[in-house]
Every structure is written in C-alpha cells, then in structure tokens.
Amino acid sequence: MPEHNPSLFFEVFNEIGILEQLSRAVLEARLPHGLIAPHFTVLNHLTRVGDGRTPIEMARAFQVPKTSMTHTIKGLEAHGLVETRANPQDGRSKRVWLTDAGRAVRADVIQALGADFQELAAGFDMRKLDAIKPILTELRVHMDQARDG
Amino acid sequence: MPEHNPSLFFEVFNEIGILEQLSRAVLEARLPHGLIAPHFTVLNHLTRVGDGRTPIEMARAFQVPKTSMTHTIKGLEAHGLVETRANPQDGRSKRVWLTDAGRAVRADVIQALGADFQELAAGFDMRKLDAIKPILTELRVHMDQARDG
DNA sequence: AAAGTATAGTTCGAAATCGCACTTTATGGA
DNA sequence: TCCATAAAGTGCGATTTCGAACTATACTTT
Numbered sequence: 001m002p003e004h005n006p007s008l009f010f011e012v013f014n015e016i017g018i019l020e021q022l023s024r025a026v027l028e029a030r031l032p033h034g035l036i037a038p039h040f041t042v043l044n045h046l047t048r049v050g051d052g053r054t055p056i057e058m059a060r061a062f063q064v065p066k067t068s069m070t071h072t073i074k075g076l077e078a079h080g081l082v083e084t085r086a087n088p089q090d091g092r093s094k095r096v097w098l099t100d101a102g103r104a105v106r107a108d109v110i111q112a113l114g115a116d117f118q119e120l121a122a123g124f125d126m127r128k129l130d131a132i133k134p135i136l137t138e139l140r141v142h143m144d145q146a147r148d149g
Numbered sequence: 150m151p152e153h154n155p156s157l158f159f160e161v162f163n164e165i166g167i168l169e170q171l172s173r174a175v176l177e178a179r180l181p182h183g184l185i186a187p188h189f190t191v192l193n194h195l196t197r198v199g200d201g202r203t204p205i206e207m208a209r210a211f212q213v214p215k216t217s218m219t220h221t222i223k224g225l226e227a228h229g230l231v232e233t234r235a236n237p238q239d240g241r242s243k244r245v246w247l248t249d250a251g252r253a254v255r256a257d258v259i260q261a262l263g264a265d266f267q268e269l270a271a272g273f274d275m276r277k278l279d280a281i282k283p284i285l286t287e288l289r290v291h292m293d294q295a296r297d298g
Numbered sequence: 299a300a301a302g303t304a305t306a307g308t309t310c311g312a313a314a315t316c317g318c319a320c321t322t323t324a325t326g327g328a
Numbered sequence: 329t330c331c332a333t334a335a336a337g338t339g340c341g342a343t344t345t346c347g348a349a350c351t352a353t354a355c356t357t358t
Contacts, residue, residue, distance in 0.1 A: 008278045009266040010259075013172040015285040017190070020169035021212045022292045023162040036314080041166075056336055063170045065316050070338065092323045092336040117158040124291050129157045132281045136164040142273050143171045185344080205306055214346050219308060241306040241353045
C-alpha cells in the first residue's frame, strides 16, 4: 500500500534547502572576488547551451525575476566576462555573449571545483548520487509543469 | 568498478538549486504578507525541535550567517510571532520562544501547503521521494562534516 | 584573581533580490 | 492602417543577505 504522505515533500524540501546553501558555499569559495553563485550560473549556462541567449530566456531557465537577471548580467559586464549586443531580430531584446575572460573564469572555477568534488566523492558512495539524480530531475520537471499548469 | 565521476556532484547540485527555488516559490505563495521563507523556516524549526532555542543554534542548523539570523528573528518579533528572552544560563545569549500567533501562523501555512503537496503527490511516484530522502540527508551530513573538518 | 582567548549577539555598510511601474518595440486583430 | 495588447528590458525603492568590526559575557590558563 503506497504511503502517499504529502509531508514527505516537506522533509525533502527541507533537506534540499540546506543542501543548496552548502553547495553554494562550496562554489562561492572558489569564485574570484566580486562574483557570486548567480554570476557563475550564467557563465555556465552560456557555455553549456551556447551564448547569444537573451536575458529573459535565462531568467525563465533559472526561475528568477527578470530584474534580477538584469542585475546579474550588469555585474558580469562590469567584470568584462560577458558583453551584450542588440538583437537584430527583435528591437526590444538583447543577446548576451561570453568574452574570452568569461570563458576562462568559468573553466578555472570548474577545475577548482573538481578538487572539492574529488574530496567529497572520496567519503561518499557515488552510486547513491547516481540513484538520486534522475529522480531529482523528474521532480524538477514535475514541479515546473505544475507551476505552468 | 565504481564510476567515481565528481562532475556528478555538479549535476546534482544544479538540480538541487532549481528545486530549491521552485519549492521556495510554493511556500512563499502561502505565507502571509511580509513573511518569506526564512521566517517560516524558523517558525517550523521551533515547533519541531521545541522553542527556547538560541539564535546561534538556529543559524548553524540552517547554515546561514548569524547576522542573517538576527535579522530574520527581528522580523518575526516585529510580527509578534516569536519573542526573545535572556538566557539565564548564559548572559551572552538569548532564547527564542513561539507566541500563540506564531504557532497559529505556522499551522495555517502547513495546512495550506498540504493542499499543494497533495496536488504534487497526485502526479508523482511518492516511493521515489521515499528513496531519495535518506540519501539527501546522508549527503547533507557528509557535507556538513566536510565543512567543519 | 588576572590576562588572554573564545563565543553570542548586534551594528553597519555594501551588495543582492524582487515587485512595481515605466519605456520601447512587436504582434494580432478590426 | 490603426489600435489594443503583449513582451523585453530598465529604474526605483523596500527588504534581504552577509562580511567586518564591535560589545558584552564566559571560559581557560597561570
């Protein structure tokens, strides 16, 4: 008989909240001075899905208000890690491009994190991570849909 | 042979970050005006582990700076949801107590969230939540220890 | 008991977050 | 074409976050 206890969500979200803070701390310890997690998230996103994205597109991807994305991009521009150009297809919007410096910072941070994760991995059964990843993804997709619907 | 691919952490933390935002949005949609997630987290913590905790104890539990906890508690006090008294055992510290209003707000929010979670649960295999919860806890404990050591 | 060190909490200032209102440009009918 | 509506992005202000420095109290060592 399935348990179907909704308070399970409560407990899982609680753990997720704490893990988010812990993992953010690990990341930010490796970021150059003046950059915080949202900056890196954008650099990483642009690297993975390709640069030339629009701010609104990234705001939706990360589920943050567009004003927050404006602010984050402004910070990255101030550090010379991205640059923005008008979008020829749509006069309202702009596109965001990585600079060489932006790519370099992202690569450096990834490498530094590799060491941290190596250490974390040493004391943890990675098969358990393997096991939870698809479920977390499924849950995320499910909640995304519930939000839209 | 175990995979031992540290970038797994990267992907898992990415999902956790998005899930944190999504679940926070669900929670905050149910909170009374003027309260945000950290306020509720404190109300809930005091209910679960018992009130009379100290600010520093909660700051550690949630992995937030103690200055943030000071601010959060001040907000709850302003809303009359908690009150603080000196700690007779330690002149440096104070203890935080729930008021009746605080308990009531927490209960109302829990109830409202029940409906949300019920709906979420309808379209999701709760056995998968059951499966990931202990692993998330284990990971959280592991990272906590890695941070201290 | 005195001195040095550690801990709990606050104040302060800088930066981040985010809702609201606004401007500009696009789109989809009458 | 004209108009209404929607969408992209920004400016602004209130609140939040959080590190640094500080005060007050406790603990430890001699």
